[in-house]
Amino acid sequence: MHADPSSSVVLSRDALLDIGHRLLSLSTADTTCIELQHTARAVTRVSHDRVLTSDSGDTLSILIRTMSGAQLPVRMQINQIDESSLQFAMRALNELTKVQFGAPVDYLRVPDGPQHYLPVSLWHDTTAAAITTSGDTSVPLLIDAFHTSNIPGAGFIGVMARSTLVMQEDGLIAFNQETDSECSVSAWSPDRRASGWSGHAARDWSTVRPGTIAAEAIELAKRGMNPVAVEPGRRTVILSRFAVAQIMRHLSPHFDAYQTNVYASTAFAVRGDTTRVNKVGRQVFDPTVNMSIDPADPLGGFIPFGDVTGDWAAMPTHAVSLVERGVLRDLTYSIYYGLEEGKPFSQNPWALRVEATAETPLLTVDDMIARCDEGIYIHRLSDVAEIDRASGMQTGVTRDGCFLIKGGKIERPVKNFRFIDSPFGMLNRIVAIGKTERTAMGYMEPANDEPAYLWQWPRRPMIVPPLMIRDFNLTALADAV
Numbered sequence: 001m002h003a004d005p006s007s008s009v010v011l012s013r014d015a016l017l018d019i020g021h022r023l024l025s026l027s028t029a030d031t032t033c034i035e036l037q038h039t040a041r042a043v044t045r046v047s048h049d050r051v052l053t054s055d056s057g058d059t060l061s062i063l064i065r066t067m068s069g070a071q072l073p074v075r076m077q078i079n080q081i082d083e084s085s086l087q088f089a090m091r092a093l094n095e096l097t098k099v100q101f102g103a104p105v106d107y108l109r110v111p112d113g114p115q116h117y118l119p120v121s122l123w124h125d126t127t128a129a130a131i132t133t134s135g136d137t138s139v140p141l142l143i144d145a146f147h148t149s150n151i152p153g154a155g156f157i158g159v160m161a162r163s164t165l166v167m168q169e170d171g172l173i174a175f176n177q178e179t180d181s182e183c184s185v186s187a188w189s190p191d192r193r194a195s196g197w198s199g200h201a202a203r204d205w206s207t208v209r210p211g212t213i214a215a216e217a218i219e220l221a222k223r224g225m226n227p228v229a230v231e232p233g234r235r236t237v238i239l240s241r242f243a244v245a246q247i248m249r250h251l252s253p254h255f256d257a258y259q260t261n262v263y264a265s266t267a268f269a270v271r272g273d274t275t276r277v278n279k280v281g282r283q284v285f286d287p288t289v290n291m292s293i294d295p296a297d298p299l300g301g302f303i304p305f306g307d308v309t310g311d312w313a314a315m316p317t318h319a320v321s322l323v324e325r326g327v328l329r330d331l332t333y334s335i336y337y338g339l340e341e342g343k344p345f346s347q348n349p350w351a352l353r354v355e356a357t358a359e360t361p362l363l364t365v366d367d368m369i370a371r372c373d374e375g376i377y378i379h380r381l382s383d384v385a386e387i388d389r390a391s392g393m394q395t396g397v398t399r400d401g402c403f404l405i406k407g408g409k410i411e412r413p414v415k416n417f418r419f420i421d422s423p424f425g426m427l428n429r430i431v432a433i434g435k436t437e438r439t440a441m442g443y444m445e446p447a448n449d450e451p452a453y454l455w456q457w458p459r460r461p462m463i464v465p466p467l468m469i470r471d472f473n474l475t476a477l478a479d480a481v
Contacts, residue, residue: 008128008161008163008177009040009058009128009131009132009161010038010039010040010058010128010161010162010163010177011036011038011060011163012163013163013165013175016036016038016163016165016175017165017167017173019036019062019081019086020034020036020165020167022083022086023062023064023086023089023090024167024169026086026087026090026091026094027066027090027093027094027169028094028097029066029067029068029093029094029097030067030068030069031066031067031068031073031168031169031170032064032065032066032168032169033064033065033066033166033167033168033172033313033314034062034063034064034065034166034167034168035061035062035063035164035165035166035307035314036060036061036062036163036164036165036166036167037060037061037062037063037162037163037164037165038058038059038060038061038162038163039058039059039060039061039160039161039162040057040058040128040131040160040161040162041055041056041057041058041131041158041159041160041161042054042055042056042130042131042132042134042135042157042158042159043055043056043156043157043158043159043457044056044134044135044139044156044157044158045154045155045156046139046142046143046146046154046155046156046157047153047154048146048152048153048154049143049146049147050143051139051143052154054135056131056135059079060079060081061077061079062077062078062079062081063075063076063077064076064077064078064089064090064093065313066093066094066096066097067097067100068097068098068100069102070102071097071100071101071102072100072101072102073100074093074096074097074100076089076092076093115172115174115305115314115315115316116316117174117304117305117316118295118296118304118316118317118318118319119296119304120176120295120296120301120302120303120304121296121301122176122177122178122179122180122203122301122302122303123161123177123178123179123203124179124203124204124205124206126204126205126206127159127160127161127179127180127181127203127204127205127206128161128179130159130181130205131159131160131161134157134159134181134205135157138157138183138210139155139157141210141211141214142155142157142185142210142211142214145185145211145214145215145218146187146214146218149218150190151187151188151189151190151218151221151222152187152188152190153185153186153187153188153214153217153218153221154185154186155183155184155185155186155210155214156182156183156184156185156442157182157183157210158180158181158182158183158457158458159179159180159181159205160179160180160181160457160458161177161178161179162177162178162179163175163176163177164176164177164178164303166305166314168314172314174305174314176303176304176305178203178303179203179204179205180201180202180203180458181201181202181203181204181205181208181458182199182200182201182202182208182440182441182457182458183199183200183208183210183213183440184197184198184199184200184213184440184442185197185198185199185210185213185214185216185217185218186217186400186442187214187217187218187220187221188221189221189222189224189225191225193225193226193227194221194222194223194224194225194226194227194413195220195221195224195399195400195401196216196217196218196219196220196221196222196223196224196379196400196401197217197220197242197379197380197399197400197401197442198213198214198216198217198220199213199242199440199441199442200213200440201438201439201440201441201458201461202438203300203301217400220379220400220401223401223403223413224401224402224403224413225413226413227402227412227413227414227415227416228404228412228413228414228415229414229415229477230376230404230414230415232417232418232474232475232476232477233474234471234472234473234474235374235375235376235471235472235474236372236374236375236376236431236468236469236470236471236472237375237376237377237378237468237469237472237474238365238368238369238372238375238376238377238378238405238466238467238468238469239378239466239467239468239469240365240377240378240379240380240401240466241434241437241439241464241465241466242379242380242381242400242439242440243378243379243380243381243398244354244439244464244465244466244467245439245441245462245464246380246381246384246396246441247381247384247394247423247426248352248354248423248462248464249384249441249462250384250385250386250392250394250423251352251392251423252348252349252350252352253266253348254266254267254268254389254392255268255322255331255332255348255349256331256332256334256348257278257331257332257333257334257337257338257341257343258333258334258337260277260278260331261277261278261331262337264277265389265390266389266390266392267389267390267391267392267422267424268280268284268328268331269390278328278331279328280328280329280330280331281327281328281329282327282328283326283327284323284326284327284328284424285323285326285424285427285428286326286427286428286429286430287325287326287357288325288326288356288357288360288430288433289323289325289326289354289355289356289357289427289430289433290321290323290324290325290354290355290356290357291321291322291323291349291352291353291354291355292319292320292321292322292323292352292353293319293320293322293332293346293347293349293351293352293353294319294320294353295317295318295319296319297351297353297461297463299353299436299437299438299461299463300351300353300438300460300461300462300463301351301461302347302350302351302460302461304316304317304318305317306335306345306347307347313335313336315335315345316345317345317346317347318344318345318346320332320346320349322349325357326427330346332346332347332348332349333345333346334348350459350460351460351461351462351463352462352463352464353436353463353464354436354463354464354465355436355463355465356433356436356465360433362433362434362435362465363432363433363434363468364434364435364466365377365434365466367432368431368432368434368466368468369405369408369409369410370408370409371408371432371468372405372408372468373406373407373408374404374405374406374407375405375468376398376402376403376404376405376414376417376472376474377401377402377403377405377410378398378401378402379398379399379400379401379402380398380399380400380401381396381397381398381399381419382396382397382398382399382400383396383397384396387420388422391422391424392422392423392424393420393421393422394419394420394421394422394423395418395419395420396418396419397416397417397418397419397478398416398417398419398478399416401413402414402415402416402417415477415478415479416477416478416479417474417475417476417477417478418474418475418476418477418478419472419473419474419475420473420475421472421473426467426469426472429469429470429471429472430467430468430469431468431469431470432467432468433465433466433467433468434465434466434467435465435466436463436464436465437463437464437465438461438462438463439462439463439464441459441462
């Protein structure tokens with residue numbers, strides 16, 4: 001659904017254009033690129049039976065980048081739109097641009113003039129309306145769930161609407177409006193020895209059910225009481241979508257072509273071979289696996305042009321089939337590395353879709369459990385970190401629901417484990433795969449290579465299935481709740 005600019009909670013295209021034109025009229029640089037972003041959001045955190053924090057309001061960010069000749073660009077960010085603030089910012093940029101250092105080589109320039117952007121539909125009126133209503137209607141559902149169940153817990157509700165416009169003096173104009181929302185709940189058993197978690201993220205707030213999410217988390221916390229210790233080791237595991245998303249989040253940067261081809265710092269790089277620099281065309285995962293990114297993905301998607309904050313320019317981005325039937329088909333190219341290599345711009349896959357090939361039977365988590373003679377069900381992970389980029393090796397601990405499976409049934413809750421494994425091994429040991437859905441992430445610390453604008457809520461969507469994996473490496477027991 002498209003926003004009605006006259007009634008939207010964020011600035012319209014015309015309003016942002018007016019600010020941009022005022023800035024362009026003050027610039028004396030050869031090239032001026034402006035990104036304007038107006039965000040309205042309501043974020044509420046609930047703890048036990050009360051509201052812990054509430055952060056509602058709107059922010060305006062204006063990022064201006066200027067460049068003259070072969071000199072390096074200059075950037076400045078402001079958030080004021082009165083005439084004196086705009087004039088002060090542009091005077092400072094005009095002076096800095098004149099004295100900026102020159103680049104060792106001519107700085108790569110993006111193509112001039114208007115560009116064609118992939119049409120995407122990321123806006124839902126229901127979500128924009130919920131910015132003013134979600135606190136009153138949904139927060140009481142979470143508080144009531146904790147109170148009536150006598151289970152301590154915490155909840156997060158976030159609703160966001162955003163307008164983004166990028167423009168240059170040569171006529172390039174890119175505009176998009178998007179909404180997003182998420183609800184997640186953590187619950188703990190009264191003795192604090194077991195926990196549960198559930199969440200849902202969607203562009204359309206009307207599909208999010210806070211009461212149901214709270215009930216699922218509370219039920220998991222109850223089922224996890226009185227866990228027993230089970231010997232760690234290489235075991236068959238069933239990973240929920242939540243656990244898979246946390247692992248795939250750290251896989252995403254490996255698709256970066258510059259890091260792969262130039263620095264050989266990812267698991268897709270080929271080292272010690274003078275004939276090739278990457279594994280494009282090689283089998284890297286199980287033949288049942290496809291991976292892709294697509295700005296128009298109906299379950300998530302993202303703005304179809306570069307983010308000036310991270311990419312320094314605006315260029316149309318497109319859908320990329322990264323992995324087909326387990327074969328690496330392509331990597332992602334930043335704007336400037338793509339121009340250098342003659343490759344189209346494709347954003348790093350922070351919004352990644354992982355799914356089964358069309359002919360692969362899809363199993364629900366219950367189906368996987370029924371087919372498992374002995375294994376571990378892992379609902380979620382915590383403190384996941386990549387410890388070796390060359391192999392993609394990760395470590396972390398299980399939490400929020402860890403259960404022993406025997407004879408096709410959940411037998412009992414078990415104490416949490418630390419794991420050390422790599423998605424490049426895991427995705428070659430797939431026993432079964434489920435339906436792909438967008439997956440809530442909850443609050444997470446940023447990965448070492450993630451800039452703040454990519455991990456701060458709302459994050460770009462992760463669209464993944466549950467997986468049944470053999471020989472998952474559980475290395476030790478962990479006191480994680």
